[in-house]
Amino acid sequence: MSTRDDLRDIALKEFAVAGYAGTSLQRIAEIAGVSKSNVLYHFDSKEALLEAAIGPAIDQMAVILGSIDESLAEPKARRAFIEQFVDFLLERRLEVHMFISQGPGLEDVPVVDRANALVATLATFFSSAVSSVEDHLRFGVALGGAAYVLSAKQDPSLAEGPFEESESDEVRAALVTIVSELLAPVSVQQTHTPAR
């Protein structure tokens, strides 16, 4: 693995656990065993490092959202989307946790604004302007709850690899069940894209 990739991975982990503002370039450099200057050689700025760390996850999220069309009202399509979404949460739990917990307060960082826009898009799919307050809450609980539980599970270690092999499948299945349950009563608006 290249030094650049090392730095990106370390930065992502530190940003997720200690926060963007709470993580210094010096600390990232020390963990990686390089100088702070070297961090700024590979990345133009701290903000550029943040973009490199969470950008791929946002790109991936955009692809997932682009693949869903208005057929989301059909139970089968919806189930497939939820599975895809849970897989995304499992694979990118650090990035998602970062965005969930630090999304506000990291405004005017371009890559974060892009992520905010994506979540807004996703929300309109599941609960448009005409849906009830409860539907909004269901969507939020599903997204925020799944993101929280994944980041909180391996709290102190925040291990690098995915979950234990044996546990991973069980977690995935349970999450799909829970999220499906949460979103089941939500009616999907499949007409036009909402006005706002």
Next chain:
Amino acid sequence: MSTRDDLRDIALKEFAVAGYAGTSLQRIAEIAGVSKSNVLYHFDSKEALLEAAIGPAIDQMAVILGSIDESLAEPKARRAFIEQFVDFLLERRLEVHMFISQGPGLEDVPVVDRANALVATLATFFSSAVSSVEDHLRFGVALGGAAYVLSAKQDPSLAEGPFEESESDEVRAALVTIVSELLAPVSVQQTHTPAR
């Protein structure tokens, strides 16, 4: 309202939205319209300000947890607890959001460790060692999801007062429904404290 209370409230809001590390005493002082020295006159240190900001919420949480006994298995008692818990989330959403999103990474801050211990206690009530992975996830999704959705709802403003009067009741009722739904299948262990 005294200057001290002003500072505590401002600090809580800023800590919640920008993070503890991302909020400077200078900024808190500017918002309050006082000098930074004055902040450190009312609070011995930044950490003391954090404790003053979230301590009351943790005390309140401890009281709630102390009031529940092992009768939580009965549906009526469980429902009452969920309502009490949702009310707590509504009243203390800033503190809860702070703890949820910054709990790890704020270790060795005494007041945060106390909050962590409380959540662990709560978790053992709902899902002991013998319960399934899905039960653990259900509990986590309910807690983290409810906390996220409440902090995310009023994103930019992060208004001081509670929700709009008309909307507040609806949000409360919906949250009680959703959390009850999430926790319904979870079997409560009411024998002894789990072995591990």
Next chain:
DNA sequence: ACAGCCTCTGACCGATCGGTCAGCTACCTT
């Protein structure tokens, strides 16, 4: 052998961090 590039470092920069300190003002007590 030399030139050029990539990787990387230490020294250094101004700004800001949390925190200390001496002292000012206003008010209360005797």
Next chain:
DNA sequence: AAGGTAGCTGACCGATCGGTCAGAGGCTGT
């Protein structure tokens, strides 16, 4: 009137922040 105390401020401290810069060392192509 004198003294004490609570509330507050500006000047200042060392440490650390993100970021710049000149240059060292290694590797490749000529």
